[in-house]
Structures are given as C-alpha cells and as structure tokens.
Amino acid sequence: MDNVRNLFQLLSRNFGLLNEQCCENCCGQEVSNVQSHILYEINRQHHPSMQEVAGALGMDITTFSRQVKTLVDKGFVKKTPHPSDNRMNILSLTSEGLSIENNINLTVNAQLQHVLSTMSEFERDTVIRSIKLFNDAMQKSVSCCTPPQ
Amino acid sequence: MDNVRNLFQLLSRNFGLLNEQCCENCCGQEVSNVQSHILYEINRQHHPSMQEVAGALGMDITTFSRQVKTLVDKGFVKKTPHPSDNRMNILSLTSEGLSIENNINLTVNAQLQHVLSTMSEFERDTVIRSIKLFNDAMQKSVSCCTPPQ
DNA sequence: TATATTATTTGCAAAATGCAAGTATTACTT
C-alpha cells in the first residue's frame, strides 16, 4: 500500500517546473504558465467556447475571461461569435498563437524525450502506456477531477 | 512518436484539480494550493531550511518567505533558528500543520486509489511502477527539472 | 578588521484571483 500521492505530487511538480522553464526559454516570458495552459487547451479542443475551455482547466470564468482578453490583445487568440448563438464566443489560436503553442510543444517534448531516453525501450513504452491508462481512468472517475460545478 | 507532452499535461492538470479540491474538502479553504505544496515538502524533507524547501518547489524565495509567514501565523509551520548558523531557519510542521498535511494525504490518496481501483491489479502495479521510474529518470536528468539557479 | 558571501526579509508595483453585480442574448411560459 504505497503512498500514491507522493508519486503524483512529485511528478506534477517536476513537470510543472519543466513546462514553466520551457515556456520561458522558447517564447521569452511572452506567456505565463496559465496562459500556456489556455493556449494548449484551445488548440486541443474543437472550436471551443469560453466556458468549455475554462471548465476543462478548472478555472474561474471571470479570471479566464480576463486572461483570454490578455491573449487576444497579444494577438495569440481570436474570439469569434458563435454563428447561431451570439452569447457565446468561439476561441481559436491565431497563426502567431499556434506558432507559440507549437514552439512550447516542441521544447517540452524534447525535454521529455530526453528524460525518457535514459530508459530502455520497453520501460519507455510501459511508462507512456501507463500514463495513458491512468489519464483514461481519471477521466472516467466522476467523483473527482471534475471542476467545481 | 507520441506527443508525450499531451499525456503529462493532462495528467498534471487532472492531478492538480484533484489536489485542489481535496484541500478544500478536508481543511475547508484553510490552505491554498501552494501552501499545501509547502506543507508537503516541509514534511518530506529532514529539518529543511527555507532555501531547501523553496528550491525543491522551484519557488522564488521572497514569495516563499511570505507564504511561510502566513503559514506560521496560521499556526501550521514553525521556524527554528539553525543551531550553528543564525542566518538560517529550520522549518517544521506544528502538530496542527501535521494533522492537516495528514488529512490532505488521506483524502488525495483515497481519491487516487479510487481511480486506480478501476484497473486490474497488474495494470495498477504497472502504473505505479512506471511513475516511480519516470520520477527517478526526471530527478537524474540535469538538463531540466532543476529550479532556476 | 574590513570585505565578501549567504540567508532571509521588506518595499513596491504589477499581475492574478474570485465574488457580486452588470450586460447582452436566447429560451421558456402562459
């Protein structure tokens, strides 16, 4: 009976640090950590609304609204009114936003591959498969991991 | 050639949300997310100084200093001058701080076990072993994962 | 003894946060 929290706490801390440093390295302070999460999620979803992205990130919608505004001002994100419901805004990355997101992606991936390269191919595959497995399990688990409301 | 970042990004986000919610649940807003990380790390290390904890968490020392002050005021953390070097403060949890840390630990672990319970025992073991493996690899990798300076 | 180095704290100004209340638009209700 391990203390599983320890493992995840360390993992998420280390990944957080790596992510943050990569952000700074490849786009020189242009985006904060939360902002990089927002870019990531906008890119991942299919024509998401504000609420969908904020919900996925577990962010307060008012904080999110302001962060998006900042990203729009910086020219990284575009807000398009929903065609059939003008209350909603569809979020998308501008080409510049996409390029930054790709940059972060490349940098973080390179670092992770570097970490993984110290393992055998078998271990590497196992690790990757395990994390997929756990992510899926977490997604299915309704009792947690769902942003409040 | 997977996009490994995706996996880790999702994992760390989900764990972050879980952690945050557990904090609120079991100690009713008494500690913020960063503060729970601080409690965690003080508990984990052996008579750590301010810099040791701040360093491990990759936090700016001035921000850290103020957060610790808050935790001291709340009665969760104790600062003891280092016996042979009065510049340093040794950090420790008070009994109340420890009890809160244990509470968070129990709650988060229960949630994680719940997620893991959807898997077969083999999968569960593999996942846990994989994360250990990755954590170790990350710790060894000097090119990243080390807080600035 | 004077100077440098280390550990931590404060000043300050900027950024981030979240509740309450606002606006605008669409959905119901009778």
Added chain:
DNA sequence: AAGTAATACTTGCATTTTGCAAATAATATA
C-alpha cells in the same frame, strides 16, 4: 407576443500573489 427565466460572458472591486531590487542580519574570507 410580452414578460420572465436562464445562459454566456464581462466588469467593479477588494484581496492575494508574485518577483525584482534593495535592505538587514549573520557568517565566512582576506
């Protein structure tokens, strides 16, 4: 169809968090 409710988002405001620069205090070095 008019009025009410609900939804999606924004803004006001007060608090908290953040990090650089500079200050303080204690130890190490020259």
